[in-house]
Amino acid sequence: MMLLDLNVTQARELLFDDVPMRLQAATRAAPAEISIVIPTFNERANIGELIDRIRTVLADTRWEIIIVDDDSPDGTAEQARALHWEDARVRVIRRVGRRGLSSACIEGILSSSATYVAVMDADLQHDPDLLGEMLAILRRGQADIVYASRHCAGGSVGDWEEHRIAASRLARWVASRAVSVPLSDPMSGYFAMRRGVMEKTAHRVSGVGFKILLDIILASDRALRVTEVPLAFTSRTRGTSKLSSRVVWDYAAMLIEHRSGGAITAHDVSNAALGVAGLSVNMLTLSMLAGLTGLSIGASATLSALAACVAVFATSSILSRRTCGPWRWYLALIPFAGACTFGVVADGVVTSLLVGAGWNWFASGVSGALAGAALMRRAIRHHL
Incomplete structure (x- = not known):
C-alpha cells in the first residue's frame, strides 16, 4: 500500500512539477463564460478563419465555440472536428435528417452551460470584433440581449442590391407590428444574450426559419431588455447566400404562429x-x-x-x-x-x-x- 501511495505521489509530481502546466490544466478545466453558437451549411472554407478571429478577439475570455452543422455535403463537420483536435474549445454538433438555422441555434444554445451565449453566421459577414463589446454590455447587466444592427447609426448593409434592401425594409415593417420591443434590425442574426433567456423561452419558440432573434423576443413571456450595437455588414467572399423564397415563407409562418398565440403553428x-x-x-x-x-x-x-x-x-x-x-x-x-x-x-x-x-x-x-x-x-x- 505504501509503495502504491508513493507511486501515485511521484506520478503527480511528474505531471505537475511546474506552475505553468498546472495553470494550463486549470484553464482548460474552467467552464466557458460564453459559448459562440455557429450554425453552418456548406461553410468549410470559412470556419477556420472565423475561429482564428474569435480566438484573437476573446483572448482574455473563457470561451467555447459550438458549430451546429446540418450535414453539409462539403465536409464542414469534418473540418470542424479537425479544428477541435487543434483546440478543444471548438466542438461540433452534426445534425442528420433535419435542417434549419433557427432550430440549429436552439440546439446549440441548449447544449451550452456557459453564462452567456452568442449566435453568429459562419460566412464572415458578422464582425467577430463586436463579441467583446456585446459581452461587456451583458456583464454589466445592462441588457438581456445585445444584437448587431445594420440599420442603426454606424451600421450598414454593405453592397446589397435594391430589391434586397426593399425586401428587408418590408420585413422590418412587418416585424415592428408584431413585437413591442423597438428594434432597428429585427432580422439580425448576430446577437448575444444570457443563456437563461433561452432556458425560459425554449418551449415557446417556433424554431422555424432563419430569424431566431425575433423568434426569441416574440416567445418571451416578459419584456426583454434589448440593446443594439452597430454592424457594418460585409460582403460574402466564399460560399453562397442562404437567402431564398423558403426563408421568406418561414419568416411569415413564424410570425403567424406567434401572432396567433400558438393556435396556428x-x-x-x-x-x-x-x-x-x-x-x-x-x-x-x-x-x-x-x-x-x-x-x-x-x-x-x-x-x-x-x-x-x-x-x-x-x-x-x-x-x-x-x-x-x-x-x-x-x-x-x-x-x-x-x-x-x-x-x-x-x-x-x-x-x-x-x-x-x-x-x-x-x-x-x-x-x-x-x-x-x-x-x-x-x-x-x-x-x-
Missing part, C-alpha cells in the same frame, strides 16, 4: 399552403378538361387529381428543408405519385358518382378532391 401554415395549392390546381385543371375535351367527368377528375399531386409535391419542395438536384426531384416525384394512386382514383370515382346523382360539376369536383386528399394524407406525410 408554422406547420399548420405549411399544410394549409399545400392544401390550397392542391385544391386550386385540381379545380382549375378539372374546369379546363371538362370544358375543352371530350373526356368523361370521371376521367377529367382523375387527371386533375394527378395534376394536384404534382402541385403539392412542387410546393412542398419549395417549402421543405431538403435540397435536391433536378434529376432527384423527378425521381422523388415518381414514388410519391404512386403512393397517391388510391387518392387519385377515389377523386375520379367520387366526382363521377356525384355528377351522376345530379350535383353540379364544381361541387362534385370539390367533394371528390377532398375525398382523394383524405386518402393521400398518409402518402403526403410519409413522402413530404
Whole structure:
C-alpha cells in the first residue's frame, strides 16, 4: 500500500512539477463564460478563419465555440472536428435528417452551460470584433440581449442590391407590428444574450426559419431588455447566400404562429399552403378538361387529381428543408405519385358518382378532391 501511495505521489509530481502546466490544466478545466453558437451549411472554407478571429478577439475570455452543422455535403463537420483536435474549445454538433438555422441555434444554445451565449453566421459577414463589446454590455447587466444592427447609426448593409434592401425594409415593417420591443434590425442574426433567456423561452419558440432573434423576443413571456450595437455588414467572399423564397415563407409562418398565440403553428401554415395549392390546381385543371375535351367527368377528375399531386409535391419542395438536384426531384416525384394512386382514383370515382346523382360539376369536383386528399394524407406525410 505504501509503495502504491508513493507511486501515485511521484506520478503527480511528474505531471505537475511546474506552475505553468498546472495553470494550463486549470484553464482548460474552467467552464466557458460564453459559448459562440455557429450554425453552418456548406461553410468549410470559412470556419477556420472565423475561429482564428474569435480566438484573437476573446483572448482574455473563457470561451467555447459550438458549430451546429446540418450535414453539409462539403465536409464542414469534418473540418470542424479537425479544428477541435487543434483546440478543444471548438466542438461540433452534426445534425442528420433535419435542417434549419433557427432550430440549429436552439440546439446549440441548449447544449451550452456557459453564462452567456452568442449566435453568429459562419460566412464572415458578422464582425467577430463586436463579441467583446456585446459581452461587456451583458456583464454589466445592462441588457438581456445585445444584437448587431445594420440599420442603426454606424451600421450598414454593405453592397446589397435594391430589391434586397426593399425586401428587408418590408420585413422590418412587418416585424415592428408584431413585437413591442423597438428594434432597428429585427432580422439580425448576430446577437448575444444570457443563456437563461433561452432556458425560459425554449418551449415557446417556433424554431422555424432563419430569424431566431425575433423568434426569441416574440416567445418571451416578459419584456426583454434589448440593446443594439452597430454592424457594418460585409460582403460574402466564399460560399453562397442562404437567402431564398423558403426563408421568406418561414419568416411569415413564424410570425403567424406567434401572432396567433400558438393556435396556428408554422406547420399548420405549411399544410394549409399545400392544401390550397392542391385544391386550386385540381379545380382549375378539372374546369379546363371538362370544358375543352371530350373526356368523361370521371376521367377529367382523375387527371386533375394527378395534376394536384404534382402541385403539392412542387410546393412542398419549395417549402421543405431538403435540397435536391433536378434529376432527384423527378425521381422523388415518381414514388410519391404512386403512393397517391388510391387518392387519385377515389377523386375520379367520387366526382363521377356525384355528377351522376345530379350535383353540379364544381361541387362534385370539390367533394371528390377532398375525398382523394383524405386518402393521400398518409402518402403526403410519409413522402413530404
